[in-house]
Amino acid sequence: MGTRRGIPEATVARLPVYHRVLTSLNEVGVATVSSEELANASGVSSAKLRKDLSHLGSYGTRGVGYDVEFLVYQIARELGLTQDWPVVIVGVGNLGRALANYGGFASRGFRIVGLLDADPNLVGKDVAIAPGLRVRHLDELERVVREAEPAIAVIATPAEAAQSVCDRVVAAGMTSILNFAPVVLGVPDRVEVRKVDLATELQILAFHEQRRTRDDDLVVSAGGAL
Amino acid sequence: MGTRRGIPEATVARLPVYHRVLTSLNEVGVATVSSEELANASGVSSAKLRKDLSHLGSYGTRGVGYDVEFLVYQIARELGLTQDWPVVIVGVGNLGRALANYGGFASRGFRIVGLLDADPNLVGKDVAIAPGLRVRHLDELERVVREAEPAIAVIATPAEAAQSVCDRVVAAGMTSILNFAPVVLGVPDRVEVRKVDLATELQILAFHEQRRTRDDDLVVSAGGAL
DNA sequence: CGGTGTGAATTCATTCACAGCG
DNA sequence: CGCTGTGAATGAATTCACACCG
Numbered sequence: 501m502g503t504r505r506g507i508p509e510a511t512v513a514r515l516p517v518y519h520r521v522l523t524s525l526n527e528v529g530v531a532t533v534s535s536e537e538l539a540n541a542s543g544v545s546s547a548k549l550r551k552d553l554s555h556l557g558s559y560g561t562r563g564v565g566y567d568v569e570f571l572v573y574q575i576a577r578e579l580g581l582t583q584d585w586p587v588v589i590v591g592v593g594n595l596g597r598a599l600a601n602y603g604g605f606a607s608r609g610f611r612i613v614g615l616l617d618a619d620p621n622l623v624g625k626d627v628a629i630a631p632g633l634r635v636r637h638l639d640e641l642e643r644v645v646r647e648a649e650p651a652i653a654v655i656a657t658p659a660e661a662a663q664s665v666c667d668r669v670v671a672a673g674m675t676s677i678l679n680f681a682p683v684v685l686g687v688p689d690r691v692e693v694r695k696v697d698l699a700t701e702l703q704i705l706a707f708h709e710q711r712r713t714r715d716d717d718l719v720v721s722a723g724g725a726l
Numbered sequence: 727m728g729t730r731r732g733i734p735e736a737t738v739a740r741l742p743v744y745h746r747v748l749t750s751l752n753e754v755g756v757a758t759v760s761s762e763e764l765a766n767a768s769g770v771s772s773a774k775l776r777k778d779l780s781h782l783g784s785y786g787t788r789g790v791g792y793d794v795e796f797l798v799y800q801i802a803r804e805l806g807l808t809q810d811w812p813v814v815i816v817g818v819g820n821l822g823r824a825l826a827n828y829g830g831f832a833s834r835g836f837r838i839v840g841l842l843d844a845d846p847n848l849v850g851k852d853v854a855i856a857p858g859l860r861v862r863h864l865d866e867l868e869r870v871v872r873e874a875e876p877a878i879a880v881i882a883t884p885a886e887a888a889q890s891v892c893d894r895v896v897a898a899g900m901t902s903i904l905n906f907a908p909v910v911l912g913v914p915d916r917v918e919v920r921k922v923d924l925a926t927e928l929q930i931l932a933f934h935e936q937r938r939t940r941d942d943d944l945v946v947s948a949g950g951a952l
Numbered sequence: 953c954g955g956t957g958t959g960a961a962t963t964c965a966t967t968c969a970c971a972g973c974g
Numbered sequence: 975c976g977c978t979g980t981g982a983a984t985g986a987a988t989t990c991a992c993a994c995c996g
Contacts, residue, residue, distance in 0.1 A: 508986075699742065709878065760978090773966075954995105964988085971978105
């Protein structure tokens with residue numbers, strides 16, 4: 501039976517993908533999927549998918565597969581998507597704006613309750629699709645946190661500002677941070693930080709691209725020598 | 727001695743962080759760091775850092791530490807940052823624009839050679855800081871690839887367009903893709919895809935936030951019962 | 953029969969702890 | 975003496991392979 505306690509971190513990181521794929525399937529009217537099908541659509545092996553789902557419980561039917569609608573709900577519940585998550589975004593440059601207008605948030609329980617920036621020229625602007633959500637000055641951070649009680653902050657400021665914004669966010673009592681600034685944030689143990697780093701991702705691709713090229717050369721050389 | 731062949735994937739993913747931290751230290755004039763210091767600044771344990779660096783070679787000095795400038799160069803070389811990486815960005819919405827204007831790219835050898843979009847209203851616009859880089863129509867993709875020979879494509883389109891853009895990118899001969907669209911891209915084995923998914927990251931945070939809250943409740947209940 | 957769920961085997965990553973070098 | 979580099983120990987994630995159930 502599903503272990504209930506302690507879902508492995510690697511599994512948690514894949515649940516959002518399964519959730520999205522299942523949601524699509526559901527919208528198209530698919531009622532049932534096998535682990536093989538769902539795995540293919542999610543870009544993982546079927547063994548991995550079954551092991552992942554087994555951590556949530558025995559939600560499949562042997563010889564048949566998984567009920568799409570039921571599974572969507574179970575994953576959503578496990579991830580906490582069935583509740584409302586107020587979020588503040590600090591830093592309203594191109595990236596912050598892109599985030600503010602990203603539809604994927606609202607549909608999954610994430611509700612932007614604050615768009616904050618230190619630049620007076622941006623304050624008061626209406627940059628988001630969200631109804632009447634204007635940019636407020638960074639100094640209103642504490643007020644926003646008191647009023648809307650967001651647990652999650654998104655930091656989309658320039659690198660130089662990130663740590664001090666982070667400190668204020670933590671001081672205001674928030675406990676989860678999604679950091680887009682290219683710096684390693686220092687936080688107390690109780691605060692969870694995840695980072696998304698565009699340059700890092702490109703560098704990892706470059707590494708593999710380089711390795712590929714080098715290896716091709718080796719193969720060619722070796723081939724020539726034979 | 728450093729194994730030379732096959733640096734572990736987990737290590738590769740951390741090298742960009744070390745590289746950035748070391749670059750900062752170098753700019754501030756620090757000549758030497760210990761594994762302890764560099765590890766702290768990078769948010770990892772010193773044992774992990776030493777093991778990571780050991781895969782590149784024996785670049786430290788016992789009793790002293792690492793020469794900052796030398797190590798920056800070694801990591802850069804390993805990651806392929808010492809060469810020029812032409813990159814195309816497909817999709818020039820807020821996110822694509824944020825990427826186009828992100829300074830961290832140029833400074834690490836990534837050079838944007840194409841900004842492409844299917845929207846005629848965007849074509850011809852000058853959205854990037856980059857000198858004279860105007861948005862071109864998606865149909866020019868093949869031409870851009872032929873002329874500038876980029877290996878890496880960044881996909882920042884809406885979800886609906888991502889797979890067809892991906893297919894064209896692959897058909898044009900590119901082999902590395904950084905995908906920001908919230909879909910699982912299907913590609914041939916030879917093509918490497920990395921994805922950055924904003925909604926996924928928030929969902930992982932929400933999961934932990936929810937767990938934290940649940941556990942707190944348990945602690946409180948248990949405490950009350952004693 | 954077909955496909956899930958899962959122990960067992962394997963591979964990959966992290967941590968420990970210390971020998972040995974500068 | 976201090977700090978690197980690394981085998982050995984531990985832990986986490988993936989893959990295998992098949993018992994078992996609908």
